[in-house]
Amino acid sequence: MPMDEKLRDELRKQGIFVTSLAELYNWGRKNSIWPLQFGLACCAIEMIAASMARFDIARFGAEVFRPSPRQADLMIVAGTVTKKMAPQVVRLYNQMPEPKYVIAMGACAISGGPFKQGYNVLKGIDRYIPVDVHIPGCPPRPEALLHALITLQEKIAAQSLRGTAQAPALNPDVPSEYPVPRHGPNDLEPPCNPEVWRPPLIQRDA
Amino acid sequence: MPMENLEQLTQRLTAAIPGARLTLLPNPSPAQQPSLLVDCEHAVAVARFLRDDPACRFDYASNVTGVDWLDKTVKEKTRVTRMVDGVERIFEETREHIEPGHLEVVYHLYSMELRHGPLVLRQRTANRGPGARVASLTPVWRSCEFQEREVYDLFGVIFDGHPDLRRILMWDGFEGHPMRRDYVEPDDYEYEPTPHDQVLEKARRHYPPAASQEQEGKS
Numbered sequence: 001m002p003m004d005e006k007l008r009d010e011l012r013k014q015g016i017f018v019t020s021l022a023e024l025y026n027w028g029r030k031n032s033i034w035p036l037q038f039g040l041a042c043c044a045i046e047m048i049a050a051s052m053a054r055f056d057i058a059r060f061g062a063e064v065f066r067p068s069p070r071q072a073d074l075m076i077v078a079g080t081v082t083k084k085m086a087p088q089v090v091r092l093y094n095q096m097p098e099p100k101y102v103i104a105m106g107a108c109a110i111s112g113g114p115f116k117q118g119y120n121v122l123k124g125i126d127r128y129i130p131v132d133v134h135i136p137g138c139p140p141r142p143e144a145l146l147h148a149l150i151t152l153q154e155k156i157a158a159q160s161l162r163g164t165a166q167a168p169a170l171n172p173d174v175p176s177e178y179p180v181p182r183h184g185p186n187d188l189e190p191p192c193n194p195e196v197w198r199p200p201l202i203q204r205d206a
Numbered sequence: 207m208p209m210e211n212l213e214q215l216t217q218r219l220t221a222a223i224p225g226a227r228l229t230l231l232p233n234p235s236p237a238q239q240p241s242l243l244v245d246c247e248h249a250v251a252v253a254r255f256l257r258d259d260p261a262c263r264f265d266y267a268s269n270v271t272g273v274d275w276l277d278k279t280v281k282e283k284t285r286v287t288r289m290v291d292g293v294e295r296i297f298e299e300t301r302e303h304i305e306p307g308h309l310e311v312v313y314h315l316y317s318m319e320l321r322h323g324p325l326v327l328r329q330r331t332a333n334r335g336p337g338a339r340v341a342s343l344t345p346v347w348r349s350c351e352f353q354e355r356e357v358y359d360l361f362g363v364i365f366d367g368h369p370d371l372r373r374i375l376m377w378d379g380f381e382g383h384p385m386r387r388d389y390v391e392p393d394d395y396e397y398e399p400t401p402h403d404q405v406l407e408k409a410r411r412h413y414p415p416a417a418s419q420e421q422e423g424k425s
Contacts, residue, residue, distance in 0.1 A: 084377050117405050119384055120376065120389040159209065185381040186392040200397070 020162045029073075029099060030061075030156040033149070036072035036092065037065035041079025042054045043106035050142035060149050063170040069095040074152070076145070077131075081122040082107035082167060083188050093129045094177040099169035101156075103148050106164045107138045114138070119186070127192035129178055207320040208260060212240055218259075222253045233327065241326035249329055249341040250367070256315060256325065264315035264325055267343065270353035272361035273310040274387045276335075280305050290353070307334045313343065313350070330332055332364060333388075334403050342368035360385035 002179030008018050019027075039047055048143070051057045051065065066072040069092045082087055093102065093151075104125050115121035123133065132155060133148045158169040168174040178196065181188040212220045216228050226248035231241045256264045282301045287294050309331045317324030329340040342365035345351045354365045355374040362383035365371055373380060382389055391406075401409040 061245065084375070117408070123396060177246065183257060183377040183379055191394070 026157050026159060030153040032064075032073045033062045033152065034064045034072055035062055035074040035076050036069055037067050038092070039078045040081060040085065040089075041106075041108065043078035043079070043109070045076065046139045046142055047076055047078045047105065047145060050145045055142040056089065057146065060146065060153065069093075070097060072096050073100055073121045073173060075100065075102045075111040075129075076105055077102065080103040081125050082120050083122055083125050083183070084120070086122045086125070086128065086188055087182070089125060090128045090180045091142055092120065093185065094180070098176050099167060100176070101132045101152055102129055103133045103135065103145075103152065105135045105145060105148070106140055107136060110134045110136065123189070124197075127197045128181060130196055144170075159188060209320075209325070212242065215262070216242065219252055219255060222255055222259075223248055228252070231321075238271050239324075239326060243328045243330065246329055246331075246339070246341045246366075249343065250266075250346060253327070253343045253346040256327070261323075263317045263319045264323065266316045266323075267313055267347035267349050268316050268319050268324070269312075269314040270343075270350050270357060271312050271365060272357040272385065273312060274361060274385065275307045275310060276334075276387050277307040278305040279303075299388055306376075308332065309334055309338050309361055311340050311354075311357055311363055315347075338362055339366055341362045344368050359383070362386065366421075372419050 003018060003020070009134075011018050017191075039045075043080055049055060051063060054097035056061050062074065067073075073096070075089075075093055075096065077089065093100070102111045107120070108115060109125050112118070112121050116123055126134075133151050135144050135146055135148045156167075159165055161167070161170065169176075175195075179192075181190060183189070210231060216230055217235055219228055220226055223335055227245040229243040231243050233239050233241065246395065256262045273322045282303070284299050286297045286299050288297055300352070311331075313327040313329075314321075314323075315325040315327060331338040338361075340363055342350070342354055344354060344365070345367060351369070352374060354368055355370070355372060357363050358365060358368075358371055359373040359375050360383055372378065384391070395405075395408045395412050397413070398405060398409065
């Protein structure tokens with residue numbers, strides 16, 4: 001049962017700290033999101049800028065860029081995902097332990113961006129892995145990445161241990177790994193994972 | 207130290223390497239940078255000379271790239287005199303013939319030691335089909351290795367003598383060579399809110415005008 005906010009504030013003033021397990025759990029998760037240290041294109045430069053002193057992603061507990069997917073919580077897909085690189089990105093995602101989150105940073109990562117109609121660029125990483133936050137921009141400014149991180153933290157804070165708002169990591173039915181696409185003669189096979197992404201329905205006249 | 211004249215260099219090269227067919231290609235554009243066309247059989251010998259000759263010392267191949275020249279239809283007008291009803295008349299005849307296309311590999315060479323360059327070296331393939339072969343200059347300049355692989359990947363030029371000729375940008379098993387001018391990319395167009403130029407043409411093909419207007423109204 002949720003506690004009365006006023007009562008809790010009153011208790012805090014008296015030096016009694018009351019919280020719920022879900023709140024404590026979320027507080028721990030959202031303030032230590034360690035990103036995976038990898039970049040794909042120019043957006044990565046903005047990601048690096050966000051981690052340096054001027055923008056200082058450490059203020060949000062996400063400064064520990066991990067060089068191994070086994071130690072990372074967050075995958076920042078920063079840059080153009082080429083068709084050649086996409087299977088490796090999905091594999092890295094599969095190797096990350098739960099709970100894990102994905103931020104698609106920049107126009108290329110969310111849709112292919114200026115290279116969308118090219119022969120060698122994936123039209124958005126959300127075709128193969130579930131994306132929590134999309135950041136538009138070409139490239140997005142470091143503030144936009146910080147905003148995405150805050151958005152992700154709010155998303156985590158809204159999750160609960162059970163019920164409809166249950167964190168996906170706690171639900172055994174939600175897969176934590178997704179099939180790695182293979183290289184075909186011209187495109188990836190399959191071109192998208194229908195469990196994660198369905199093409200938008202565009203009405204056409206007959 | 208300025209580089210020696212390209213004509214002089216060509217003369218020295220033909221003297222040093224018997225049988226080498228060298229052509230000086232002038233460049234009428236503002237760049238005014240002529241280049242040296244070398245035949246594939248003697249390309250490695252010419253490259254060795256350019257690297258080792260004390261007056262050249264081109265020790266650095268900074269850039270390797272490819273050019274695709276498609277088949278060209280050439281129209282020629284000739285004047286022919288013919289007897290018509292006992293009177294000589296001059297006729298203009300236009301003849302068409304197809305100049306076969308080829309692929310070209312361009313090398314930009316510099317000398318770090320003598321601080322001069324660039325020297326533009328070209329090789330041409332016999333045709334654009336199975337004869338698309340040139341000599342690899344990787345044995346002379348190691349820096350050519352990846353760039354020749356790139357030319358092989360995107361243009362489909364086969365480099366004889368390359369130690370490790372594989373695709374580098376596209377994956378193994380990819381079909382076609384995307385930088386060729388007749389490359390047809392797979393038709394995987396997807397809806398885009400603001401198509402323009404070539405993409406707009408594709409959009410019109412996939413979404414006929416009436417339907418696309420209706421979509422604009424909806425969105």
